[in-house]
Amino acid sequence: MKKDISTEEKILTAAGQIFKSKGYAGARMQEIADKAGINKAMLHYYFRSKKMLFDKIFKEILSSFHQNIVKILNDDINWEKKIIVLTERFFLFVSKNKDIPIFIFNELHKNPEFFQKQLLRFETIRNSSFFKELKTEMEKGNIVKTDPLQVLIHIFSGMIFPVIAEPIISSIGDFNNDGFESFMYQRKEIIPKIIIEYLKNNGEK
Amino acid sequence: MKKDISTEEKILTAAGQIFKSKGYAGARMQEIADKAGINKAMLHYYFRSKKMLFDKIFKEILSSFHQNIVKILNDDINWEKKIIVLTERFFLFVSKNKDIPIFIFNELHKNPEFFQKQLLRFETIRNSSFFKELKTEMEKGNIVKTDPLQVLIHIFSGMIFPVIAEPIISSIGDFNNDGFESFMYQRKEIIPKIIIEYLKNNGEK
DNA sequence: TCATAGTTTAACCTGTTAGTTTAACCACAT
DNA sequence: ATGTGGTTAAACTAACAGGTTAAACTATGA
Numbered sequence: 001m002k003k004d005i006s007t008e009e010k011i012l013t014a015a016g017q018i019f020k021s022k023g024y025a026g027a028r029m030q031e032i033a034d035k036a037g038i039n040k041a042m043l044h045y046y047f048r049s050k051k052m053l054f055d056k057i058f059k060e061i062l063s064s065f066h067q068n069i070v071k072i073l074n075d076d077i078n079w080e081k082k083i084i085v086l087t088e089r090f091f092l093f094v095s096k097n098k099d100i101p102i103f104i105f106n107e108l109h110k111n112p113e114f115f116q117k118q119l120l121r122f123e124t125i126r127n128s129s130f131f132k133e134l135k136t137e138m139e140k141g142n143i144v145k146t147d148p149l150q151v152l153i154h155i156f157s158g159m160i161f162p163v164i165a166e167p168i169i170s171s172i173g174d175f176n177n178d179g180f181e182s183f184m185y186q187r188k189e190i191i192p193k194i195i196i197e198y199l200k201n202n203g204e205k
Numbered sequence: 206m207k208k209d210i211s212t213e214e215k216i217l218t219a220a221g222q223i224f225k226s227k228g229y230a231g232a233r234m235q236e237i238a239d240k241a242g243i244n245k246a247m248l249h250y251y252f253r254s255k256k257m258l259f260d261k262i263f264k265e266i267l268s269s270f271h272q273n274i275v276k277i278l279n280d281d282i283n284w285e286k287k288i289i290v291l292t293e294r295f296f297l298f299v300s301k302n303k304d305i306p307i308f309i310f311n312e313l314h315k316n317p318e319f320f321q322k323q324l325l326r327f328e329t330i331r332n333s334s335f336f337k338e339l340k341t342e343m344e345k346g347n348i349v350k351t352d353p354l355q356v357l358i359h360i361f362s363g364m365i366f367p368v369i370a371e372p373i374i375s376s377i378g379d380f381n382n383d384g385f386e387s388f389m390y391q392r393k394e395i396i397p398k399i400i401i402e403y404l405k406n407n408g409e410k
Numbered sequence: 411t412c413a414t415a416g417t418t419t420a421a422c423c424t425g426t427t428a429g430t431t432t433a434a435c436c437a438c439a440t
Numbered sequence: 441a442t443g444t445g446g447t448t449a450a451a452c453t454a455a456c457a458g459g460t461t462a463a464a465c466t467a468t469g470a
Contacts, residue, residue, distance in 0.1 A: 007417085022315060026230035029458065039419055044459060099314065106311045108372045109304065110227060115372050122377045147388070149378050150395060157366030162358055164369070167313045167320050172327045173354050183352070190355060190403075197406055198399045212447090234428060244449050249429060 008046055010036040015043075016057050020099045023106060024054050058107060059118065061100060066120050068093065073128035073152075079137060082130055083155065084192045090159040091188045102164045125152075143199040151195060158191040159184075213251055215241040220248075221262050225304045229259050229312060263312060264323065266305060271325050273298065278333035278357075284342060287335055288360065289397045295364040296393045307369045330357075348404040356400060363396040 014036035018027045029050055033040040047053035072089050075082060094101060108115065125131070126149075134148040162169055162184060170180050219241035223232045234255055238245040252258035277294050280287060299306060313320060330336070331354075339353040367374055367389060375385050 023228065023230060023311070025228060026315065028456095030456095040458090041420085041460080042418070045417075048459095050458065102307075102310055102314050105369045105373075106228070106307055109307050109369075110231065112372050115376060120376070122379070125377050126379070146395065147378075147391065149374070149388070150391065152377075153367055153370075153374060153392075154363070154399075156370070157362040158359070161362030161366040161369075164310045164314075164366075165358075165361070167317055168309075169354070169358060171320060171325070172330050172357075173352075174327070174331070183354070186352065186355065187358075190351065194359075194399055194403045197403055198395075201402055233426090235426095245428090246430080246449075247447090250447085253429095255428065 007036075007038060007042065010038065011043060011046055011053075012057065015053055016061075019054060019057055020061075020103045023103070024050075024110075027054075055114075058104075058114070062104065062118060062120065065100070065104065066122075070124050070128060073125060073130040076129070079130065079133045080196055082133075083151070083195055086130075086155050087159060087188055087192045090155060091184065094160055094163045095184070098163055098166075101160050105164075144201065146199075151199070154195050155191065158187065158194075162187060212241075212243060212247065215243065216248060216251055216258075217262065217265075220258055221266070224259060224262055225266075225308045228308065229255075229315075232259075260319075263319070267309065267323060267325065270305065270309065271327075275329050275333060278330060278335040281334070284335065284338045285401055287338075288356070288400055291335075291360050292364060292393055292397045295360060296389065299365055299368045300389070303368055303371075306365050310369075349406065351404075356404070359400050360396065363392065367392060 011032070015027075015032045018032045018035060027050075029043055030040055032053075033043055036042075043050075043053060047056065072086055073082075075085060077085065130152075131148040134143070134151060137143045138145045166180060169175070169183070173179060173183060175183060216237070220232075220237045223237050223240060232255075234248050235245050237258075238248055241247075248255075248258060252261065277291055278287075280290060282290065335357075336353045339348070339356060342348045343350045371385060374380070374388070378384060378388060380388060
């Protein structure tokens, strides 16, 4: 109890980096220990097993990702502005955390049952003010009737997918680093425009 | 020389399945051997090492993915119809090969230098009739000026991302299997509509 | 000073993994 | 039958993984 948390903290930081870049199966306890600057036995002293250490980290990442989304979805601005802000925020988030999305999706793909154990309260997303406002506008006939989740996934996929697929996109576009960044910057402008135009295109056709 | 290729073929099929579902680090040579119905030593007899076996399979998957795209991009139909067809085809492809995209992106993420070795000719995508026609229409002022690659990535992300993120989307939407499928079916209709509307929305604003 | 709880270390243990070797096997030509 | 080349299964090996142990160290309070 007297010890400052630095050792535990160092382990979590190091383990987070290793797991995110190599995945569960590719990560080595020794490598995590080395990166944390401690002995391998310490990992087991603090977290008992590789699985437990991983679960703790994965749970934290998943939960912060979830909270992040919910917070934005409940911002007190109108739906149109919120689509723009959502895109902007996701752009910032994935730019700073490029390896988190692929890490989450990959581990979830290999271990789908992990999700049931998590009990993340996803109804907070369905019940967010963003979803509610969209539904209200749809009922009023102001915007196209569609599943609000489709709208959210437009934003997710529009901004998260390119980061996951960066090596391929950069190859197709023959980009260097700057090229890809400006591609993403363009995207940040286009995505909300596309979605909003689509939703507003009601009376036509 | 007398032997038919069935053994090699069986190995490749089995290894493909295991690698795709577990990734390189998670795959076990013994498991591949079992699935192929042969002895572990045979894997080494035919492919020398795990790395070589993996490289061969990864190369094949990447290449077939690439060829698949190029073929569709050069279909002899106009751009508008092509967006619809592209979306449809990607929908079918990812539905039948749900674990290929995440596998490719994940392994590429862990081993980015693999790409340089591949020398896939991505200019065939930039030079496809789809890209050319979009550029022509943009110059004529018939559609909004934008990078054709952005349009392609709209389709990719719109259809591929949801498959990668299926567990999360199903949780948010509280879907069972059918629920997710009908979500994707809706999506297949929405995505081309959104893109085409956006491109045609030229004079306004 | 001594006792104690918490922390750290090095050495060790055990199971698993990729990769190797050996010997048996089988069809077939001589 | 016998030898031969290609093919297979099984046992083996060395390295490495995760995990354990026991002893040493450190700070603190009695």
